[in-house]
Amino acid sequence: MYLSWIEHLKLLFLDSPASMLQEIKDTDKFINEWIEKESSWSTPRTKEEAKNVFKVNVKPLFTLLDMLEKRDCDDWLIIPDTNAILTCPEIERYSEVISTKDYSVIFTPTVLAELDDLKVKSRDNDFREKVKSVINRIKGWRNQGSLLNGVTVHKTVKVRMLAKEPDFSNNLKWLESSNSDDRIIASVLEIQREFPSSIICLITSDINLQNKAEMANIPFVEPPESRV
Numbered sequence: 126m127y128l129s130w131i132e133h134l135k136l137l138f139l140d141s142p143a144s145m146l147q148e149i150k151d152t153d154k155f156i157n158e159w160i161e162k163e164s165s166w167s168t169p170r171t172k173e174e175a176k177n178v179f180k181v182n183v184k185p186l187f188t189l190l191d192m193l194e195k196r197d198c199d200d201w202l203i204i205p206d207t208n209a210i211l212t213c214p215e216i217e218r219y220s221e222v223i224s225t226k227d228y229s230v231i232f233t234p235t236v237l238a239e240l241d242d243l244k245v246k247s248r249d250n251d252f253r254e255k256v257k258s259v260i261n262r263i264k265g266w267r268n269q270g271s272l273l274n275g276v277t278v279h280k281t282v283k284v285r286m287l288a289k290e291p292d293f294s295n296n297l298k299w300l301e302s303s304n305s306d307d308r309i310i311a312s313v314l315e316i317q318r319e320f321p322s323s324i325i326c327l328i329t330s331d332i333n334l335q336n337k338a339e340m341a342n343i344p345f346v347e348p349p350e351s352r353v
Contacts, residue, residue: 177180
């Protein structure tokens with residue numbers, strides 16, 4: 126549990142000053158040494174003494190968490206997977222499954238590529254037309270402005286696209302670049318790093334992607350049911 130948590134924390138502060146990164150590294154080293162150490166002359170004699178020593182040495186991590194909590198930002202960033210946008214292309218309806226009507230929907234390169242692929246390769250004509258309808262909806266949003274910068278498409282709902290593929294060299298080690306679910310997870314983590322004080326939520330009904338989101342400590346909800 127700790128190893129997963131500290132890996133995620135390091136990702137969030139990956140672009141921080143060298144001094145802060147060193148502080149994280151030193152604190153992580155201390156915690157691992159305490160987890161693995163056996164009794165010796167340097168071991169505190171009482172539990173209370175050990176608690177005090179531990180609190181002092183892990184304080185830098187709590188300071189970092191306080192920094193995230195106190196940042197003045199409560200933006201909601203919603204990232205749908207391909208099935209979610211096909212199930213519910215009316216992105217303003219995502220307010221039905223989250224606790225706000227004010228949010229931005231972000232499309233990852235993986236989702237856009239999957240839509241293009243389905244438009245061509247699906248053998249089901251009705252499904253293929255549904256995919257084309259979603260793609261045309263996205264193209265319509267582009268006519269309203271730059272989707273790279275973000276445009277308002279429905280009152281308080283904004284939409285934007287990511288142009289850059291995720292960098293797997295600076296991401297969770299268990300993610301595979303050849304796996305589409307992993308690519309979505311990697312993109313979400315990069316969004317989380319870019320906007321560390323925003324509320325990030327993945328929208329997916331895919332059980333495998335939900336499992337991976339849980340492993341990566343990414344909140345998720347299922348999309349609203351289709352009205353068709």
